[in-house]
Amino acid sequence: DAKTTQPTSMDCAEGRAANLPCNHSTISGNEYVYWYRQIHSQGPQYIIHGLKNNETNEMASLIITEDRKSSTLILPHATLRDTAVYYCIVRVAYGGYALNFGKGTSLLVTP
Amino acid sequence: NAGVTQTPKFQVLKTGQSMTLQCAQDMNHEYMSWYRQDPGMGLRLIHYSVGAGITDQGEVPNGYNVSRSTTEDFPLRLLSAAPSQTSVYFCASSYGRGNTEAFFGQGTRLTVV
Numbered sequence: 472d473a474k475t476t477q478p479t480s481m482d483c484a485e486g487r488a489a490n491l492p493c494n495h496s497t498i499s500g501n502e503y504v505y506w507y508r509q510i511h512s513q514g515p516q517y518i519i520h521g522l523k524n525n526e527t528n529e530m531a532s533l534i535i536t537e538d539r540k541s542s543t544l545i546l547p548h549a550t551l552r553d554t555a556v557y558y559c560i561v562r563v564a565y566g567g568y569a570l571n572f573g574k575g576t577s578l579l580v581t582p
Numbered sequence: 583n584a585g586v587t588q589t590p591k592f593q594v595l596k597t598g599q600s601m602t603l604q605c606a607q608d609m610n611h612e613y614m615s616w617y618r619q620d621p622g623m624g625l626r627l628i629h630y631s632v633g634a635g636i637t638d639q640g641e642v643p644n645g646y647n648v649s650r651s652t653t654e655d656f657p658l659r660l661l662s663a664a665p666s667q668t669s670v671y672f673c674a675s676s677y678g679r680g681n682t683e684a685f686f687g688q689g690t691r692l693t694v695v
Binding site (some may be wrong): 503507512513514515517520544558570571572573574575 | 586606615617622623624625626627630640641655670672683684685687688689
């Protein structure tokens with residue numbers, strides 16, 4: 472699976488959009504981009520995933536650049552409950568099972 | 583539908599003791615796995631299973647055993663606990679090997695003294 476690079480930490484004001492970037496410059500054509508988050512002391516929670524098209528669900532939007540070398544997770548209206556560590560993971564859809572969690576981005580949403 | 587249930591939530595062991603961390607899922611998921619998370623680090627895969635009767639090693643398997651006799655259950659056994667196994671353990675399950683999301687339990691916080 473391709474390696475990902477994320478900023479260590481970010482801040483966002485409550486009610487504003489949180490934009491979390493992820494670089495995955497070595498991604499290959501059959502690898503998907505997944506986002507998970509981990510709220511303090513809880514198990515990771517799936518957010519969204521995509522291949523090359525932008526995706527949106529009730530939690531977030533995922534914007535993948537045309538060359539697929541980077542992506543951005545967007546939380547449109549961040550709340551205090553969105554404070555968590557966000558993990559960007561690249562994996563082959565029908566390859567190995569493991570999710571390669573790095574250190575992620577620690578997002579702090581402030582009042 | 584309870585999802586992925588882990589027991590116990592907290593455990594303190596003495597060095598050399600053995601114990602089993604329980605994991606059960608009620609979603610009829612084919613894939614199950616165990617991760618450990620050490621302070622300030624991401625999750626690392628210990629063992630995983632692609633179905634009943636089939637298990638394999640992950641990144642950090644030493645000191646742990648697993649078995650999968652049913653689809654629902656995937657226990658993790660520590661044969662002789664060591665302080666280096668102090669960690670938070672997460673169990674996860676997913677429907678298949680393809681393009682699917684993984685569901686995680688709430689974790690077991692283990693301290694070995």
